[in-house]
Amino acid sequence: MISTNEYFDGNVKSLGYKTSTGNSTVGVMEAGDYEFGTSTHETMIIIEGEMTVKLPGDSVWATYKAGESFEIDANEKFQVKVSAQTAYLCQYK
Template identity: 40%
Template sequence: MEKFENVAVTVKANVYFNGQVTSRAVTFADGSTKTLGIMQPGEYEFGTAEAELMEITAGKLQVLLPNETEWRAVVGGESFNVPANVKFKVKVEELADYVCSYLAD
């Protein structure tokens, strides 16, 4: 994906970890939302309310998902799924650009 058509963008950024991670919400005509964001190099722990598809569009990171014991490498062009109501960790090695899609249960 390179471009979204006919969307509304929330101007106010979501800012986490003292500005190291930022995102903006995009709402589609059908009411679904995604967030577009940037993660600076560092280690972070996130919590989910909904199931998510994390698409890394550029950069390099490692992710540790719930119930897994080994970190998984993820680079631009790859993605991973995160279940609802869990915590997961990432180690960002290179500035990571991402799209987070919220998935219906």
């Protein structure tokens, strides 16, 4: 089954599915500022657009463009700023 998920009043939407190696989502974020929490390790890969991200424990923001990725451990929070609609792949494993 493909799950449909909405967060932040529909400003972030994603579709959930399974691969041979774990669970994934593809999603889209509207322009905005977000704080996300993880329950498992996540690898985020930018598909189109870009995300400016403050990773757990970091004091600086870093910008990730299409094709670039970052990882977050389980049970962490991270902050994301998006200036235009941005698509991403999130792998949970």
